[in-house]
Amino acid sequence: TTHDGVTLACEQVVRRFGGLKALKGIDLGIRQGEIFGLVGPNGSGKTTLVNAVTGFYPPQEGRIVFEGAAINHLKPYQVAARGIARTFQNVALFKGMSVLDNILLGRHIFMRPSALASLFYWWWAQKEEVAHRRQVEEIIDLLQLESVRDEPVDVIPLGMQKRVELARALAAEPRFLILDEPMAGMNQEEKEYMVRFILDAQEALNLTILLIEHHMDVVTAICDRVAVLNNGEKIAEGTARDAIKDPAVVAAYIGK
Numbered sequence: 001t002t003h004d005g006v007t008l009a010c011e012q013v014v015r016r017f018g019g020l021k022a023l024k025g026i027d028l029g030i031r032q033g034e035i036f037g038l039v040g041p042n043g044s045g046k047t048t049l050v051n052a053v054t055g056f057y058p059p060q061e062g063r064i065v066f067e068g069a070a071i072n073h074l075k076p077y078q079v080a081a082r083g084i085a086r087t088f089q090n091v092a093l094f095k096g097m098s099v100l101d102n103i104l105l106g107r108h109i110f111m112r113p114s115a116l117a118s119l120f121y122w123w124w125a126q127k128e129e130v131a132h133r134r135q136v137e138e139i140i141d142l143l144q145l146e147s148v149r150d151e152p153v154d155v156i157p158l159g160m161q162k163r164v165e166l167a168r169a170l171a172a173e174p175r176f177l178i179l180d181e182p183m184a185g186m187n188q189e190e191k192e193y194m195v196r197f198i199l200d201a202q203e204a205l206n207l208t209i210l211l212i213e214h215h216m217d218v219v220t221a222i223c224d225r226v227a228v229l230n231n232g233e234k235i236a237e238g239t240a241r242d243a244i245k246d247p248a249v250v251a252a253y254i255g256k
């Protein structure tokens, strides 16, 4: 059961690394269909929160509830199987493989407990193609990757590589998508394209999105609501416009 249309809830989530408390009891509720921004200075805990949600670094205290069920004890591939996909801050594609194969691999790599199983899956999917191809073709079309589909992924521009990562995440058919700085290293034009593609994907595939983003112009343009983290704590939440005016947020950004 979901409360007030909340799809993903964090309840008092704590994550420690040795003596460091990277998340000090985070409460968060992300509603069905919204784009929720996660902002805050470097080292404030944004990626740690994503790693907690996706099972990479499970919380030591608190709960994470997705579509009414606790997921905070699940392994990453189990979280993925529930319908949560993510992209990474740094491009993490398979060099030497084509754009198409990288996207195809997204249909299973995060859902299998071992890399070997993933490779078998990939081999099988290459042969089985038809059903998978149809779904992958839709994504290629949506993200306009047609012209580079057979190129090795490492020879295309960075902006496009980020788009392939998005495509790979979408290939897993998630309902909830986490984007970790999808515009990092992009120029203005690439940023604008990426915004467009994110909005198109959200609409076409009916996604709820958690977006970590440094570019505040992007955040104010596309996020329905945001939460601001500082030092492992949530210091503000609301519309982007209100949150950036919050005195605690201003203080956190200018260094207290």
Ligand code: ADP
Pocket: 017, 020, 022, 040, 041, 042, 043, 044, 045, 046, 047, 048, 049
């Ligand atoms: P942000 O994404 O907001 O820049 P992070 O979540 O990456 O912040 O980091 C929050 C804090 O947790 C930082 O002090 C960082 O050094 C620490 N941290 C993150 N991951 C690890 C890890 N795997 N081991 C030890 N410390 C970590």
